[in-house]
Amino acid sequence: MKYLQMWNFKVLTSAFLVLSLLLAVACGAAATATPAAKPATPAPAAAAVPQAPAVPNPINVQPVVHPGKVTVMVGGWGGRFAPAHGTNCHVYDVNMHGYLIRSRDHDRSFIPSVATRWEISADGKTWTITIRDGVAFHDGRPLTIEDVYFTWLQSWGPNSLNFSTSSSALNMARNTEKIELVSANQVSITHKKPDVGFAGFISDTSGACQGMVLPRHLWGLDPLSKLHDAALMEAYDRNPVAAGPMKMVKHTTEELMAFERYDQYFDIERMLPMRSYDLRKVPEEATRAAALRAGEADIAPVSQATRNQVEAGGGRIIFGQEATYLFIRHMGAWTKAPHSIKEVRQALAYAIDLKTLQNQLWGTDIHSPRGWLYVSPSAIGYSSELDPFPYDPEKARQLLAKAGYPSGQGYPKIKLNTWPSRAVPNMPEAAQLVADYWKRELGLNVEVYVGDETALKRITNAGVEAYGELLLRENETSVESTSSFRSAYFTADNPGRRHNDPEIFDQAAKAISVFEPAERIKVWNQLHRRLRDDAYEISLGYVNAPWGVGPRILDWKPQPMAFYPSALHTIVLK
Numbered sequence: 001m002k003y004l005q006m007w008n009f010k011v012l013t014s015a016f017l018v019l020s021l022l023l024a025v026a027c028g029a030a031a032t033a034t035p036a037a038k039p040a041t042p043a044p045a046a047a048a049v050p051q052a053p054a055v056p057n058p059i060n061v062q063p064v065v066h067p068g069k070v071t072v073m074v075g076g077w078g079g080r081f082a083p084a085h086g087t088n089c090h091v092y093d094v095n096m097h098g099y100l101i102r103s104r105d106h107d108r109s110f111i112p113s114v115a116t117r118w119e120i121s122a123d124g125k126t127w128t129i130t131i132r133d134g135v136a137f138h139d140g141r142p143l144t145i146e147d148v149y150f151t152w153l154q155s156w157g158p159n160s161l162n163f164s165t166s167s168s169a170l171n172m173a174r175n176t177e178k179i180e181l182v183s184a185n186q187v188s189i190t191h192k193k194p195d196v197g198f199a200g201f202i203s204d205t206s207g208a209c210q211g212m213v214l215p216r217h218l219w220g221l222d223p224l225s226k227l228h229d230a231a232l233m234e235a236y237d238r239n240p241v242a243a244g245p246m247k248m249v250k251h252t253t254e255e256l257m258a259f260e261r262y263d264q265y266f267d268i269e270r271m272l273p274m275r276s277y278d279l280r281k282v283p284e285e286a287t288r289a290a291a292l293r294a295g296e297a298d299i300a301p302v303s304q305a306t307r308n309q310v311e312a313g314g315g316r317i318i319f320g321q322e323a324t325y326l327f328i329r330h331m332g333a334w335t336k337a338p339h340s341i342k343e344v345r346q347a348l349a350y351a352i353d354l355k356t357l358q359n360q361l362w363g364t365d366i367h368s369p370r371g372w373l374y375v376s377p378s379a380i381g382y383s384s385e386l387d388p389f390p391y392d393p394e395k396a397r398q399l400l401a402k403a404g405y406p407s408g409q410g411y412p413k414i415k416l417n418t419w420p421s422r423a424v425p426n427m428p429e430a431a432q433l434v435a436d437y438w439k440r441e442l443g444l445n446v447e448v449y450v451g452d453e454t455a456l457k458r459i460t461n462a463g464v465e466a467y468g469e470l471l472l473r474e475n476e477t478s479v480e481s482t483s484s485f486r487s488a489y490f491t492a493d494n495p496g497r498r499h500n501d502p503e504i505f506d507q508a509a510k511a512i513s514v515f516e517p518a519e520r521i522k523v524w525n526q527l528h529r530r531l532r533d534d535a536y537e538i539s540l541g542y543v544n545a546p547w548g549v550g551p552r553i554l555d556w557k558p559q560p561m562a563f564y565p566s567a568l569h570t571i572v573l574k
Helices: 028-032 090-096 145-156 167-174 230-238 285-294 304-312 342-350 354-362 393-402 427-442 453-462 482-490 502-511 517-534
Strands: 003-006 008-011 017-020 066-074 101-103 110-112 115-121 126-131 176-183 186-191 246-252 256-261 274-281 299-301 316-330 414-418 446-450 470-476 537-549 553-555
Touching: 090 246, 090 256, 090 274, 110 115, 126 145, 145 167, 145 176, 145 186, 167 176, 167 482, 285 299, 285 304, 285 537, 304 316, 304 537, 316 427, 342 393, 342 427, 342 517, 342 537, 354 427, 354 537, 393 427, 414 427, 427 446, 427 470, 453 470, 482 502, 502 517
Parallel strands: 066 274, 066 299, 414 446, 414 470
Antiparallel strands: 003 115, 008 017, 101 110, 115 126, 126 186, 176 186, 246 256, 256 274, 299 537, 316 470, 316 537
16 A cells, blocks of 8 residues: 655645645655555645655754753643543643654644654555654653554553543544554554544644653553553553653642753754753632742743733733634534524524623733634634624524524523633633623523533533533644544534534545645635534634743743643743
8 A cells, every 4th residue: 555645734824824745655664564454546646845854953062051940830730641531731741741743833833753754545544653763761761663552552542432531532542443563663543534633633733642652661561451550550640751851850749740851852952941840830820920020930821910910020921822712612502402503502602792801801912803613813724704703682682583582581591611721811700701791682591600620521521411501611722623623523423522413424524534735725614614603612712822921031932822831942041
């Protein structure tokens, strides 16, 4: 079977990101090391574009290392270190682990990392990655292809459906047919249906932990027999070993993760320019702002409410562009009225004045009422037609009356769930403002419930228990959002799916198998526009992450589409 080599994501204009694919027949060792499969009809070749370098650009001179420490405070973290656990690993894993694929700082385009190349079969189902030599875990053991194989089996293998708590991992597992060792430095995964987004899935572009590699030697002499051993997983969480630019040296649960620069990290360009790094959990924004002012913290997420306090202490605000998006999800919308009625869902969308939310809660620097869910302006397939529904209360009332609920008569009580977000300030306040609009403009009875993030995610992922309720939440943006799309609209047996429409499932299956760049943008834009109109989820725009930065930080360039501490290698210390 022939293999087609790919690719790089590239920002061509400020309007949207174009997916650049290099489809050329691979040669040499990669061509001979193919898993057994039936020959497939070759896909049409796209125009060749420059490929990312096979290795990171070398730097002959070691960067200057500041002898001091950088302290970052965040609102919270998951505290679990294995990719199948499904916790919020963004704030630490993306900097602690050696990812299979990294992304460039300015546009999040793909570059090699632990993987030097990634290929896809002509039928679009089998992906093969090749890893580099010379990568080591923090305990000195070499990272091998067997470690990648072990990690993939643990995350998406046959038994992972009975073990994983990560919705992303579960959805990948449902579409996984087999995982195979191909050669001494290659492993392949074959999907049941083509999946154009797999390279993005194992990259750092979403900040998730699916692209990391577990050290299989910590699972004993026969690690494959202990893939899902709970005791070993707990032991790994207590003492994680990774292969990235930061080595953990201390972990105080729910308080501190202390790291040191890993001098043996293979990518000199991504090595930390400081000797040590502390990540502290501080849920209260006022405490984080006071710490910045007092010089006890160097970087922390803040909001407009504490901006003056940060600046009075000699600090400033740096915005991480398009870091997260806000949305309201109808859970089990297809199961029963009123939320099974499209006009009802549209009425709820038209009744929200996003400009008021923006002005009262965030300001124009932080919030922008643009984009549809994960499709923000820099994402693949964005167009202005995807922007949120405009505020039109009269149209909202007409739609609600057409659906059989004039002035809200006969409409059952709405439960709108949310949680205090670590990424977006004032999310419970946003839920209350939305509820006030629905009460005033549509005559609806709305109760806002502020719950625990982990518990609400568990309930909503399970599906049935929360059917009929609504959820206002945030989520991370990404240049390549196939993972989010797969979970919400593509997977028919996912209890947390957004719909039950056979036509949408069919369109989704076709969209996820389109690899030609221009056609992919067109197909995804058309499908997203339909989903936006169906309003299974109500988009509330995207948020630029406001980072308070203390006076010791002379420069820092956080990556776009990252709500977590990113691009720490760009920090310049006084």
